[in-house]
Amino acid sequence: MKDFLRRFMKNKGAVVGLAIFLLVVGVAISAPFLYDGSPWMMVADPLMTPFQDAQYPLGTDMLGRDIAAGMAYGAQVSLLISLISTAVAVIVGVAIGAIAGYNGGWLDDLLMRITEFFQTIPQLAMAVVLVAIFTPSIYSIVGAIALVSWPPVARLVRSEFLSLRQREFVQAAVVIGLRPGRIIFTQILPNAMSSIIITASLMVATAILTESALSFLGLGDRNMMSWGFMIGAARTMLREAAWMSILPGLAILLTVLAINLIGEGLSDALNPQLRNRGEK
Amino acid sequence: MTLPEPSSPLLSIRNLSVRLPGTGERSHAVKGVSFDLLRGEILCIVGESGSGKSISANAIMGLLPSYLRPEQGEILFDGQDLLKQSESELLALRGRRIGMIFQEPMSALNPTMRVGQQIAEVMDTHNAYPGTQRQQRVLELLELVGLPDPRTLQHSYPFRLSGGQRQRVMIAMALALEPDILIADEPTTALDVTTQAQILELIQKIQRSMGMGVMFITHDFGVVADIADRIVVMEKGLLVEQGVAAQILDAPQHPYTQRLIAAVPTGRSSVTAVAVGSAPVLDVRNLMKTYSTGGGLFKPARVVHAVNDVSFTVARGETLGIVGESGSGKSSIGKCLLKLQSIDGGQIFFDGQDIAPLSQSAFRPQRQKLQMIFQDPFASLNPRHTVGRILTDGPIANGVPRAEAERRARELLALVELEASAYDRYPNEFSGGQRQRVGIARALALQPDLLVADESVSALDVSVQAQVLALLQDIQQRLGVAMVFITHDLRVAAQICHKVGVMHQGCMVEYGTPEQILSNPKQLYTRRLIDAMPGKAWDRQRADASV
C-alpha cells in the first residue's frame, strides 16, 4: 500500500488532479451549508457580472439566480450521477466479462455479441433516446449512462480473465483442488483489479461529460441544477452574458481533467511491475 | 576449428564498465571487462542471466538503452574507439562492418514488411549492390542460409516462416554486406534442439568460408563445446576467466567456471534403481488429445493430434521422462494427466481407477494425489499472495485444519531448503530458483503420489537447475513419490529418469531406459535428436573422466 502511494505521488499531474478533485468534492458536500435554499431561487438582480458583488462572486443569471450556488449544487449532481452510473456499469461489466472470460464456449459468444451490439450503437444517441423515452429523472439518467458505458468494462474484464485463466498460478489453483468460485475471487479477480480500477476512474470522467451533454440538451432531471443545464440555459445570452456559459463549462473541464490525471496516476502506480525476467 | 592467427585482434574491449541506474544491490551491469576478438575465430561468451554478456555485446554496436551508458573503457575496432563515435559514424558501421543477430526470431522481424525487402534494406541503407544486383544478392543470400525456394520466399511475410527460418533470414540480413564481425546474441536459445543444431552448423560454415570473427553469446556450455575456439566466462558483470576452448572446458581454473561446468548434465544416469515389482501408480493407455481449428461452411476443420495413442506406466518411486521438441505433445500429456484439458480418448489409470471420464467436480477430491510443478517460476505463483498462503491454500481447501496446514508448510520450507522467514514474504522477493522451490513445496503440501514436472527447470540458469534437480531426486528417494518429468533436454532426462519416452508429433516413438535409448536408438527421429544434442563429445569425455 505504501509503495502504491509513493508511486502515485511521484506523478505530479496526478497529485494536482487529486487536489482539484477533492476541492470539487468539498464544494459539493458543503453546498447546502454555503447556500441554504435551492439554487433555483431568484435571489438578486438578474445578469449581474461576476466579481462585482461580494455576495454573488460569480454573478447571477437572467432570472436572478446565484451562479455560484448553481455551480456548487451542480457539483453535487455531476459527482453523484457519474459515480453511481459508473459503479453500476462496472458491476454489470465485471459480471458479464468474468462469466464470458472464465467459461468460454457458447456463453462467451452470446455475451460478446450482446456486448458488441451495445458498443457499436452510438453512445450519446442511445443515451438521449433512453432518457427521452423514459422521461428525464435521476434514475433514467443514471440507467442510461450505465447502459451505454458497461461494454468496455466487460471487454476488458473478459480479456483479462481469458489471459489470467491460462496463467500458470491459476492452473496451479485448479491442480491443488480449489473450486471455480474460489479461484475467480481469490486468484483471478485481484489480479484483474488494477485494470478495472483504472478503467473505472476514466469512466467517471466520461460519465460527467455525458451527463452534462444530456442536461445541455434539456434532458436533465428538472429538480436538479446541473452544470450542463446552466450552459444550455445560457445559450440565448451568449453575447450579453458570456460568463454564464463560460463558468460552468470551466467547472466541467477542471473536474474531468482532474479525474483523467488521477486515472493516469493510478495507471502508473498500479502497473510498474512488468514481470521481472532476469536480464540476459 | 581454425587456429587463431597471431596478428592484431579484430575487436578489442578494454576495461569496459557500464553503470546501472538507481540504487539496487548491484552498481554495475558490467565492470572492468577486457577481452579480444581475433580474426577468423569463434569466441564464445558464456554466462548465466545477469552476467552482463548481452550488455557487452550491445555496447559494441552502440545499441544500449539510454539509461545504460558506458562510464569508462574503450572498444577498439579498426583503430577507432567505438564508444567515442557519433551516431552517424556508428550507423555506417552497423550492418556493413559489424553484423548482429538476436535471440527472439519470432519478434525480430518487421511483421508488415516482406522478407526480401528487409534483407534489401541493409543494402539500401549502405548504398551497396545498386539496381538489379540487389535482387540477385537477396536471392543469393537466401540460398546461402539454406532457405528453400528463394524466389517465392523473398515475397513472404515473416509470419509465414518458422522460428528456424526466421533466424536464417536474420543471418542473411546480418551477412549481406560481408561484415568483418558477426555478433550473435543467444541466437539459438529460443529454438528447438534440432533446429539449433542446423543453425550452429550454418554459422560455422559461413564463418569458415568468409573468415569472419564471430562473437557468440550463450549460456549453454554444450554449444560452447561444439563451436568455440576461445571462451570468455562472465559472472555478475565481471570477467572471471578466458582462454582457449580446450583449456577452459577440460581444466577450468576459476571456481565459478568449475561450478558451471559441473552443473551441465552429462547424459549419464545418476538414479538409484527402483525396487522391482512395485505396482504402477500411473498406467496410461492409448491417450488421445486432438485440437480442431478453423472450419466453416465450406472448409473442413483442421484436426491436429496433439497426443496420438500414447501409453506408458510409472511405478512408485520411479521417474519417467517425456522428451520432445515444441509441438511434440509432451506438454499436452502433462495437462491431460492433471485434467487441465479434456481428454479425447484413452484411459488414465491412477491407483487402479480410470480418472479420464471423471467430471471436474467428481475428480476434485482426488486432485491432491496428482500434483504439478510448473515451468515459469515468474508466473506460477500468485504475485499477491504470501508464500505461506500459497503453501496452505491447497491443504486447507482439501479439509486439513489451518494449524496443521501451517505446520506442514513450515516443514516443507525446510525440506526445499528455503529459510523459515520466507513464509511471510511475497514471491517477487525471491529468485527464479527459489520460486521453483516454493512451487515444489506447494505440490508436496498435498502429499501426492504422483508429481508431474512440466519443464520445471527449463527456465532456470544451469547452476540453479542442477540444484533443483538434485532436490527433486532427494525428495523422491525420501518420500517415494512417482514422477513424470517433461523436458526438451535429453541430457537432463537421461540423468535423472529411470525410463524415458521420446515424443514426436504426438506419438511416443521410443520408450526405454536412458542407456537403451542413447546407445541404441531405434527410430530415425530419436537418432536425429541425439545427434543434435550440443556438446556430445565433450559430455562423453567428462563423464568418462569422472568415473
Next chain:
Amino acid sequence: MNILFSAISKLAKALGVIFAVVVVNFFLIRLAPGDPASIMAGEAGASDPQYVARLREQFGLDQPLLVQLWSYIKGILHFDWGFSYRMKLPVLDLILDRLPATLLLMGAAFVFSIVLGILLGVLSAKTRYTGQRRWLDSVIVSAALVLYATPLFWLSLLAIILFSVVLGWLPAFGMQSVGVELTGWAHIKDVALHLILPTVSLGTFYMAMYVRLTRASLLEVMGMDFVKTARAKGVSASHVMRRHVLRNGLLPVVTFCGIQLGQMAGGAVLTETVFGWPGIGRLMFDALMQRDYQLLLGIFLVTSAMVVLFNLLTDLVYRLVDPRIEFEGGK
C-alpha cells in the same frame, strides 16, 4: 475466397445489428411509461384524439405483440418509418433531407481529427525517439489532455464567442448565409466558411483522442525487437521511424476509427444544435423538444446504421492494410 467469405459474414453481422436496433426501437415505445399511441403521436399529435385513434388502428396496438413486431419490421423495410405530426412530413423524408448536411459535417470533422491527430501524435512520439525537442512532446501531451476533458458543446460555444462575437471572423449559425441565393463557387465558399467552426469544434475532442492513441501506439512499437534489428542494420532513425515504426504503429489506430465515428455521431447532435447546422443531429434535438418520438427513433436508427456501416468500412480498410489478416491469420 476467404476474403469474400469473411466480408459476407461481416455484412451479415452488420445487418444483424441494424435489425436489432429496429427491434429495440419497437420495444422502447412499448416499455415507456404511458400509452404507446400517445407516445408515438408525439406532444403535438397527442392533443389530436382522432390522430391518436388512427395511429392505434394503424399500428394494431390491440393485437398480440409478435404480430405488431412483424408489421413494424415490415413497415421499416417498406420505408414507412412513421410520420411526424408537427412537421407534417414522413419521418424518412425528413431524415433524408437533412442527412447530407450531417455527412458533410462528420466527414470534415473526421478528416480534421484524424489528420491532425495522427500528425501531432507522430510528432510527439518522434521527439521522444530522437530525443530532440522533447518540450514539444510535453506541450502536445498536455494540450491533448486538456482538450480531451473539454465538453464538446461548451467548446462550440466558446468558439462562437471568440470567432463570431468578439472577432467577427466567422459565421456562427447555419450552413449558409440567410437571405442570399448563391450558386457555384460563391455557394461553396459560403458553405465552407460556415463549416469551419462546427468542424473544428466537433473534431477537436476526437483529435485529442487520436493524438493520445497514435502516440501510445508508436511508443509501444518503438520498444519492439524488430526496431532494434533495424538499428543493428545501420538504418537511420528517420528511416526506422518511417519504415518500421509508423507502418506497424498506425495499424491499431485504424481499428479505433470505427469506434470514434460512433462517438462522433453523438457529438454531431451537440454541435449541430449549437450551430444550428441543418443536419439530423439538429433534427434530433428538435424531435426531443417536441417529444416527437417516431422521428426520434427514426433518427436513432439512421445514426446506428451509419455507424455500423462506417465500422464495416474501417474493418475492410484494416484488412487490406495489415498483411497478416489477408491470409488465414498466420501461425
